[in-house]
Amino acid sequence: MTLREEAGRVTVLPRQFPTNRGGLCQKGWTAAELLDHPERLTTPLLRDPGTGELRPASWEAALDRIVTGIRAVQRGHGPDAVAVFGGGGLTNEKAYALGKFARVALRTRHIDYNGRFCMSSAAAAGLRAFGVDRGLPFPLADLGRADTLLLVGANPAETMPPLVRWLTEQRERGGRLIVVDPRVTATARLADLHLQPLPGTDLAVANALLHIALTEGWVDRAYVDTRTTGFPAVRRSVAGWWPARAEALSGVPVADLEATARALGTAERAVILTARGAEQHAKGVDTVTGFVNLALALGLPGRPGSGYGCLTGQGNGQGGREHGQKADQLPGYRRIDDPAAREHVAGVWGVPAGELPGPGVPAYRLLDSLGTPAGPKALLVFGSNPVVSAPRAARVERRLRDLDLLVVADFLLSETAALADVVLPTAQWAEEDGTMTNLEGRVLRRRALREPPPGVRTDLAVLADLAARLATPGEDGGGGGAGAASGAAARFPTDPRTVFAELRRASAGGPADYAGVSWERIDAADGVWWPCPDEDGPDTPRLFADRFATPDGRARFHPVEHRPAAEEVCPEYPLYFTTGRVLAQYQSGTQTRRVAALRRAAPSAFVELHPDLADRLGVTDGEPVRVVSRRGELRAPARLSPGIRPDTVFAPFHWGGAGRANSVTNDAVDPVSGMPEFKICAVRVERVEP
Numbered sequence: 001m002t003l004r005e006e007a008g009r010v011t012v013l014p015r016q017f018p019t020n021r022g023g024l025c026q027k028g029w030t031a032a033e034l035l036d037h038p039e040r041l042t043t044p045l046l047r048d049p050g051t052g053e054l055r056p057a058s059w060e061a062a063l064d065r066i067v068t069g070i071r072a073v074q075r076g077h078g079p080d081a082v083a084v085f086g087g088g089g090l091t092n093e094k095a096y097a098l099g100k101f102a103r104v105a106l107r108t109r110h111i112d113y114n115g116r117f118c119m120s121s122a123a124a125a126g127l128r129a130f131g132v133d134r135g136l137p138f139p140l141a142d143l144g145r146a147d148t149l150l151l152v153g154a155n156p157a158e159t160m161p162p163l164v165r166w167l168t169e170q171r172e173r174g175g176r177l178i179v180v181d182p183r184v185t186a187t188a189r190l191a192d193l194h195l196q197p198l199p200g201t202d203l204a205v206a207n208a209l210l211h212i213a214l215t216e217g218w219v220d221r222a223y224v225d226t227r228t229t230g231f232p233a234v235r236r237s238v239a240g241w242w243p244a245r246a247e248a249l250s251g252v253p254v255a256d257l258e259a260t261a262r263a264l265g266t267a268e269r270a271v272i273l274t275a276r277g278a279e280q281h282a283k284g285v286d287t288v289t290g291f292v293n294l295a296l297a298l299g300l301p302g303r304p305g306s307g308y309g310c311l312t313g314q315g316n317g318q319g320g321r322e323h324g325q326k327a328d329q330l331p332g333y334r335r336i337d338d339p340a341a342r343e344h345v346a347g348v349w350g351v352p353a354g355e356l357p358g359p360g361v362p363a364y365r366l367l368d369s370l371g372t373p374a375g376p377k378a379l380l381v382f383g384s385n386p387v388v389s390a391p392r393a394a395r396v397e398r399r400l401r402d403l404d405l406l407v408v409a410d411f412l413l414s415e416t417a418a419l420a421d422v423v424l425p426t427a428q429w430a431e432e433d434g435t436m437t438n439l440e441g442r443v444l445r446r447r448a449l450r451e452p453p454p455g456v457r458t459d460l461a462v463l464a465d466l467a468a469r470l471a472t473p474g475e476d477g478g479g480g481g482a483g484a485a486s487g488a489a490a491r492f493p494t495d496p497r498t499v500f501a502e503l504r505r506a507s508a509g510g511p512a513d514y515a516g517v518s519w520e521r522i523d524a525a526d527g528v529w530w531p532c533p534d535e536d537g538p539d540t541p542r543l544f545a546d547r548f549a550t551p552d553g554r555a556r557f558h559p560v561e562h563r564p565a566a567e568e569v570c571p572e573y574p575l576y577f578t579t580g581r582v583l584a585q586y587q588s589g590t591q592t593r594r595v596a597a598l599r600r601a602a603p604s605a606f607v608e609l610h611p612d613l614a615d616r617l618g619v620t621d622g623e624p625v626r627v628v629s630r631r632g633e634l635r636a637p638a639r640l641s642p643g644i645r646p647d648t649v650f651a652p653f654h655w656g657g658a659g660r661a662n663s664v665t666n667d668a669v670d671p672v673s674g675m676p677e678f679k680i681c682a683v684r685v686e687r688v689e690p
């Protein structure tokens with residue numbers, strides 16, 4: 001998009017850009033309204049120990065309070081007692097600086113971020129199959145040319161409206177669109193075929209599709225032989241997945257499974273995409289692996305116009321997962337437990353590799369340990385609102401309250417900021433330069449259009465201020481304790497261009513290699529695709545043409561078995577509960593709930609249920625209902641829809657308070673990725689007597 005400033009007002013104009021072809025969704029159009037919003041934070045807030053209220057304070061006082069608090073906690077409990085929580089909305093520069101800040105200035109292993117709730121299952125599955133995790137290993141435009149496109153647990157018509165143009169182009173060229181979703185969504189309405197499985201059964205569907213492909217002879221033997229390893233074990237494991245068995249579990253008719261397998265197996269160009277519906281499960285990694293197995297067996301990845309991909313969510317969901325705000329990661333998508341990676345990054349940071357902490361723990365485990373005897377006692381949050389967005393949120397809220405020190409940097413008083421001891425007002429997107437990496441792995445520029453309002457600092461400036469203070473010995477002799485690291489601990493540039501130059505060096509030689517990406521090159525080329533190791537060399541719009549990023553260059557099959565959800569229905573909780581998004585609200589809603597036009601379009605939480613179920617419960621449209629799980633409850637008006645399975649209810653997660661979907665969700669996590677099971681748990685629904 002382009003921004004125009006007239007008489008101090010910023011407006012957003014869609015720009016002709018190849019990814020979205022000039023399209024922009026309503027949230028983009030209205031985003032500028034938040035820059036001058038009356039609730040915008042323009043001064044730090046400190047909790048008054050007497051009244052317990054948040055009070056305006058100076059930056060000096062706020063930063064002092066944070067540094068004193070960090071020192072006290074680390075003196076008592078060691079460096080790991082301070083934790084950092086980041087977000088996939090941060091620019092690459094900020095995500096990078098945050099990871100460095102945790103490891104170098106705080107010397108803690110405890111950093112993770114909201115991408116754990118978002119991309120982690122697809123990322124883990126991609127890594128183990130392809131050796132690299134880039135959401136789409138091909139340009140988005142390829143979707144328009146696919147003869148068959150399978151969307152599993154994705155609702156881009158509401159969550160990524162600009163992408164619909166590619167779906168339209170695909171249909172106009174005679175392609176087939178198949179959507180797998182327990183609800184008739186706006187996306188499902190565009191489809192030629194809609195499979196409507198029970199939540200949590202996609203893996204059975206994937207295995208049955210591969211079973212059919214094998215039986216019908218659609219498997220690409222030459223590809224499997226030359227480009228992959230491990231197929232025999234997968235062939236054996238799907239042998240028992242005859243379609244009737246998958247139908248019994250998922251409710252998807254055998255004929256639809258066969259039609260889907262045929263459409264994929266006989267297409268010239270076929271693409272399989274997953275999103276959160278398939279991924280946000282305690283078996284999310286295996287479910288994605290099931291679809292990757294199918295794609296590999298059909299010979300799709302690396303073939304022009306074909307492949308497997310994952311639809312990345314947040315603004316910088318891709319770049320945000322590459323530069324070190326993940327617990328186990330260093331910049332350039334390096335592993336923090338890899339000695340060579342530690343040497344390289346420590347060299348760039350000017351610290352001995354031995355001083356870098358080891359891996360931390362995934363986001364939910366981190367949040368659930370806060371304030372407990374063995375867990376961190378202080379938390380710094382940049383770019384997330386876990387009080388609304390974390391699973392089993394009431395428990396997470398209690399953990400946050402148990403902390404000795406909670407610091408939140410935000411431009412609005414989110415539900416999480418409202419619990420903080422210190423709130424720092426930070427700059428918004430239109431006030432900062434930087435880069436973001438989109439779902440295609442394409443690095444793009446974000447351009448500052450105006451200065452932040454007086455009193456507001458950028459996240460980079462906040463990290464620099466804190467790092468400098470932490471590196472200076474305190475009155476009690478604390479601080480500066482990083483010894484040889486103290487010089488480096490103070491080196492946190494605030495200019496995003498300087499940070500990006502450092503990020504390039506830190507990423508050089510890693511899987512997500514940005515060494516050859518310069519801001520000038522991004523501007524000249526409408527974005528640069530990683531890996532791009534040399535400034536004068538090519539970038540990589542399409543991966544896997546000749547080899548995969550594994551040591552032997554071959555993709556790896558992994559046999560995966562369907563297993564039940566962490567919580568199955570029972571007489572007391574007889575219904576399945578699933579969650580997701582609506583068009584007019586974004587994420588935890590901090591921003592979009594404050595925009596009048598969006599509030600009008602989607603004013604409150606709701607519970608979507610089938611009219612037959614509503615009948616049984618004696619509920620009419622618009623009446624308040626209660627959704628109760630073993631963890632808590634949500635109250636919101638009923639929304640009757642014949643498009644949802646009668647055994648399943650749905651609620652969006654954009655609201656806090658009584659309408660908070662995450663009061664109900666299950667905190668079971670995937671054993672490999674740490675992804676919480678946001679998309680299925682057992683509930684009962686009750687009418688609320690007015």
Ligand SMILES: Nc1nc2c(c(=O)[nH]1)N[C@H]1C(S)=C(S)[C@@H](COP(=O)(O)OP(=O)(O)OC[C@H]3O[C@@H](n4cnc5c(=O)[nH]c(N)nc54)[C@H](O)[C@@H]3O)O[C@H]1N2
Binds near residue numbers: 180312578
């Ligand atoms: N309007 C809007 N757009 C957004 C966002 C937003 O908050 N609002 N957030 C952004 C972010 S961070 C993300 S991650 C993306 C997410 O984008 P999507 O993944 O498209 O969004 P969701 O609504 O979470 O989930 C998609 C669908 O999964 C279905 N589903 C639920 N359970 C299952 C299941 O077990 N199997 C299958 N196959 N489907 C299931 C739901 O019915 C839902 O329609 O959207 C991005 N875009």
Ligand SMILES: Nc1nc2c(c(=O)[nH]1)N[C@H]1C(S)=C(S)[C@@H](COP(=O)(O)OP(=O)(O)OC[C@H]3O[C@@H](n4cnc5c(=O)[nH]c(N)nc54)[C@H](O)[C@@H]3O)O[C@H]1N2
Binds near residue numbers: 089276280426580
């Ligand atoms: N039940 C259920 N829960 C879910 C999901 C689901 O489908 N169902 N989806 C999950 C997914 S995919 C995601 S991505 C998460 C998202 O949920 P969150 O992690 O809570 O993400 P946001 O709501 O985007 O929160 C971002 C916060 O940071 C602020 N912010 C934005 N940009 C910046 C910045 O540059 N700097 C700073 N300092 N602050 C900034 C915003 O104002 C906002 O308060 O929710 C997860 N939770």
Ligand SMILES: [Mo]
Binds near residue numbers: 117118119313314
């Ligand atoms: Mo997300």
